Amino acid sequence: MNKELVFKILEELIKIDTTNPPGNEKNAVEYLQQLFLEYDIYTEVQNLGNNRANLIASYGVAEPEIIFCGHLDVVPSTEEWTYPPFQATWQGTRLYGRGTTDMKGAVAAMSAILIKLAKDKIQLDGKVTLVFVADEEFSNLGMRNFLQKKRTAYMAVIGEPTELQLAVAHRGVLRDYIDIIARPYHAALPERESNAVNNAAEAMLSLFRLNETLKSYHHEILPPPSIAVTKIEGYENDNIVPGNVRLLTDFRILPGMNFEECRKLEESILKNVGKYEITKHFFMPGGEIDLQHEVVKRCCQIGEKVLHRKQRPVAFDASCEQCFLVEHGIPTVICGPGSLNQAHIVDEYIEKEQVLLSEEYYMNIVKEFLIGAENETIEGSE
Known part of the structure; x- marks a missing residue:
């Protein structure tokens, strides 16, 4: 050559x-x-x-x-x-x-x-x-x-x-934006148990715990699926507890896992985080x-x-x-x-x-x- x-x-x-x-x-x-x-x-x-x-x-x-x-x-x-x-x-x-x-x-x-x-x-x-x-x-x-x-x-x-x-x-990847939504309020007021920041924290913990469930998925040579939060946004002002906290997820998936299956897995662990919206950012099988x-x-x-x-x-x-x-x-x-x-x-x-x-x-x-x-x-x- x-x-x-x-x-x-x-x-x-x-x-x-x-x-x-x-x-x-x-x-x-x-x-x-x-x-x-x-x-x-x-x-x-x-x-x-x-x-x-x-x-x-x-x-x-x-x-x-x-x-x-x-x-x-x-x-x-x-x-x-x-x-x-x-x-x-x-x-x-x-x-x-x-x-x-x-x-x-x-x-x-x-x-x-x-x-x-x-x-x-x-x-x-x-x-x-x-x-x-x-x-x-x-x-x-x-x-x-x-x-x-x-x-x-x-x-x-x-x-x-x-x-x-x-x-x-x-492995493929699904990246979703998850918006955790609640009413914003003055940071000087007594902390409210249900707010976007606390609910976002619960959402992140729930997403992390989802990895335990995903370990049950098996492939001949690939590791099991996994999910991580790679970005957090939520600032409005120094003295405001924001009304929207946005998370970006990175969900690594096995061949054969389609978009609908992955979305259902995400939604299954977000039941206790109050109001939220999910927007697809990217999907590759x-x-x-x-x-x-x-x-x-x-x-x-x-x-x-x-x-x-x-x-x-x-x-x-x-x-x-x-x-x-x-x-x-x-x-x-x-x-x-x-x-x-x-x-x-x-x-x-x-x-x-x-x-x-x-x-x-x-x-x-x-x-x-x-x-x-x-x-x-x-x-x-x-």
């Missing part, structure tokens, strides 16, 4: 600020599109407005099709960094920068293999398609837009950071692929070949867009370079070896599923 190319792509992507919000993923799309066009690779830009876009690039014939998917947006970098988040700084074997792990490292590796296939004119028994989407970190605008037109594929690989362990399932699926088995075998150790399917600890692809009937696994422990933190970095191994892993997926024995001339390095 071309080691210089994959790191050139990664460094350039890091330098393009795609912080979401506002995203500006189209800047990264334009860079990658121009790069692919140099190798006569087919590209399509899906414009989403406000300088946001998806990029689709493909090589090969129509069927079967393997999708390699990544997101171009990154989370904000508001804290003080040792290394500037958008300059791509090497320190030994580590490359520092926002998005190195989550997940421009995978995007660079996927891009490099597509260029390798096109440059060497490798004959495929199918098609490799890269789908690089906008807005994964916020509301999945890019993936939802892509799937409005895309209905089928043989399989998909999402390059979220798993340290190249094959992940087959993730859980996702999974059967542990015995042929794609899972063969990808584990590829992992053993590349990483030189026994592989077994694992859970992905965060949420991701696997669920949307699976809902459209596309068997999807999660496998990418870097550790989830590096995602969303100050001084995010990725190890050089992880990027190179991911490039090898993805190329071996192409060889396993789309290259016949008579065409296996893709080895070699540059």
Whole structure:
């Protein structure tokens, strides 16, 4: 593989600020599109407005099709960094920068293999398609837009950071605003037993206790559902007990748990908190692929070949867009370079070896599923 190319792509992507919000993923799309066009690779830009876009690039014939998917947006970098988040700084074997792990490292590796296939004119028994989407970190605008037109594929690989362990399932998430409502009053008056602040405190304790009930939910590899309060708002004035306290919940749910079931669980423990209103903020279902699926088995075998150790399917600890692809009937696994422990933190970095191994892993997926024995001339390095 071309080691210089994959790191050139990664460094350039890091330098393009795609912080979401506002995203500006189209800047990264334009860079990658121009790069692919140099190798006569087919590209399509899906414009989403406000300088946001998806990029689709493909090589090969129509069927079967393997999708390699990544997101171009990154989370904000508001804290003080040792290394500037958008300059791509090497320190030994580590490359520092926002998005190195989550997940421009995978995007660079996927891009490099597509260029390798096109440059060497490798004959495929199918098609490799890269789908690089906008807005994964916020509301999945890019993936939802892509799937409005895309209905089928043989399989998909999402390059979220798993340290190249094959992940087959993730929990979904429901985020609700819960408004606890009561009459406001002067703080100098005798405390009223029923007020929005006290009722909100009871609501938070009840939500916390719900976790005990949720422990009875079981999944083959995922942890049980869990719920937490992540935001509290309620101030009116220094001398007023407010009439509205707003809570934001983060409810991590198992595949198969739908919105209605989750809402009923929340409402079941809010019976003693007085008047309240719930407003949906965000919902993403859980996702999974059967542990015995042929794609899972063969990808584990590829992992053993590349990483030189026994592989077994694992859970992905965060949420991701696997669920949307699976809902459209596309068997999807999660496998990418870097550790989830590096995602969303100050001084995010990725190890050089992880990027190179991911490039090898993805190329071996192409060889396993789309290259016949008579065409296996893709080895070699540059």
